[in-house]
Amino acid sequence: MTAGLTVQDLTVRYGQVTAVDDISFSVAPGTVLGLVGESGSGKSTAARAVVGLAPAQGSIMLDNVDLGRLPGRQARRERRRLQMIFQDSRSALDPRFTVAQCVAEGLPSASGVDHGRPDPARDAPRRSRGRIAELLELVSLDTGLMNARPRALSGGQRQRVAIARALAAEPDVLVADEVTASLDVSVQAVVLNLLRRLQADLGLTMIFISHNLSVVRYMADQIAVMYDGRIVEQGPTADLIAGPEHPCTRSLLAAIPQMGQRRLLSDEGIEASVVSGPASAPGCAYRLRCPIGPAASSDGREICTSTDPMAEAFDRHHQTACHFASVGS
């Protein structure tokens, strides 16, 4: 069984911008956490921080090992257990490399640490080709494409190469950030099914990010909803979909087109970007958008403007950061 992931008090600041604001979550071994939220809510930054690509405060633990407390070399080795797949496979793959070389980038070296960028002038080492072929088969890619360059591939094929490269490192945790957002709608479902199958077959622990709640719903066991750098609601997928408590979650749900699979898997329908108050303002960050908060109520809902709602446990599994989470939609 792969390791579980625990993230505690994760904060990422870029100058004055707090992109991720003190979030905590855990992903049980072999399960999928869906991270959903509007554009700019901090999903990508959180993901990048988890895999060590963004400067962060807080702790990231694989099982009970805090990666931030390990010495450099050991930390680098442990970080290989977390792999990320990005939205844009075109820029994620080096155009000078063959497919085999792209996948070989992910293979652990004999010493167990990064073997760096393979020399694009040389072919993937002969001893690795068997493993590379295995990985291509795993992602249902024709091994005849081994010597092709990424630009000769379709978007879906390139994303499969990126997945194969991530799997080459034999990760415990896979972080998938909007991996189908730039694919044709017809290919999105195929890649999502592939990811779901690989996750289940390999028992991977996974963070799956999308701004499209219908896609996250399909992929995830648990969902965390982000707004303005924070997690405003999290819980088991079925509970959160059947009984969304935070108005932000309700708004994301309402934006799902109630149509067939083609529309459901498209990126249509999620509106707007984050509108928050000044960073120093007290109160709930969602209040300016909120249909049940101060703007919408005659009683003023003073608490929304005066007090930041901490995530309160409505039950043990389902948490919502809203003073009026139980008020109807």
Ligand SMILES: Nc1ncnc2c1ncn2[C@@H]1O[C@H](COP(=O)(O)OP(=O)(O)OP(=O)(O)O)[C@@H](O)[C@H]1O
């Ligand atoms: N390198 C950076 N420098 C400065 N600000 C950044 C940087 N990366 C992200 N941000 C800011 O952090 C906030 C969160 O951005 P992030 O990309 O993580 O959100 P997101 O939810 O992933 O959005 P999207 O779905 O559009 O990618 C935004 O306000 C963004 O402008």
